[in-house]
Amino acid sequence: MITVTVLHPGTMGAAITAELVAGGHEALSVTKGRSENTWVRGREAGATAYDSLAEALSRSAVVLSVCPPQASEDVAAAVAAHGFAGVYADVNAISPQRVRRIADEIRPGSAVGDGAVFGQPPGEGRVTRLYLAGADSAVELVASLFTDSALHVCRVGDTVGSASALKMAFSSYQKAARTLAGVAHALADAHGVGDQLTAEAEVMISAILSDPEYLPSVAARAWRWAPEMEEVADTLRAADLPTDMAEATARVLAYWEQDKDQFDLPVVHTLSQLRSGRSTWTGPDNKQGPGR
DSSP, X not given: OOEEEEEOOSHHHHHHHHHHHHTTOEEEEEOTTOOHHHHHHHHHTTOEEESOHHHHHHTOXXXXXXXXXXXXXXXXXXXXXXXXXXXXXXXXXXXXXXXXXXXXXXXXXXXEEEEEEESSOSBTTBOEEEEEEEOHHHHHHHHHTTTTSSEEEEEXXXXXXXXXXXXXXXXXXXXXXXXXXXXXXXXXHHTXXXXXXXXXXXXXXXXXXXXXGGHHHHHHHHHHHHHHHXXXXXXXXXXTOOOXXXXXXXXXXXXXXXXXXOTTOOHHHHXXXXXXXXXXXXXXXXXXXXXX
């Protein structure tokens, strides 16, 4: 049995806590300064509540930080202030830069694991993936906590920041796509064509993120798509809807303008163009936008 402090269990943290307990480990939560909902979730997941962070840490071999992204550094600083010398695993949706700052804050007392959770909270028939990066000792200990559980551990490298980079890459598409869907449906609703938009979406090819080989064809057509997105922005503006995502899409498409009609370019070239810093987007005011 390994004792783990989970800071601080929301819906995802509570589900992970329940997997720890089901696996025969002892899970601790800290109630001081937390809302009633937080400690109730922890208790229902099987965690033992401690009022003192220092006492919980003194009993723990592992700390799992599962909190809102904006609180991740504060949580790490609180743990570091107590000189915690076990394994600290940050599994929050944060940037590689932020998790490396956290690693610097926690060290030299702890081994640091960089984690990223994919999927809905584990349990009730749902399988969730936990990607881990960092030193072997940290990754192996955290992975051992979830043997034969609904949280499947996948190693993504030994460099702290790799798991977080994977999460940021995935979220940059997943969250933006869902937000963009909201804007699209709001625009269709404003013009009374919501049902038709839904019908068209039902026949679309949806395997977009899983098929990067199609990206050169996007780059080849970017010179036509960028102006179209400017028209979309005008339509959104007239409907009193946010234009930001349409304008941003036009700006990104402009990075590929020099690849006009070159459908046979390799994917690696198409991706490198986005890092080139050379955007030709003129924007709605006809002024060429900066690179990056």
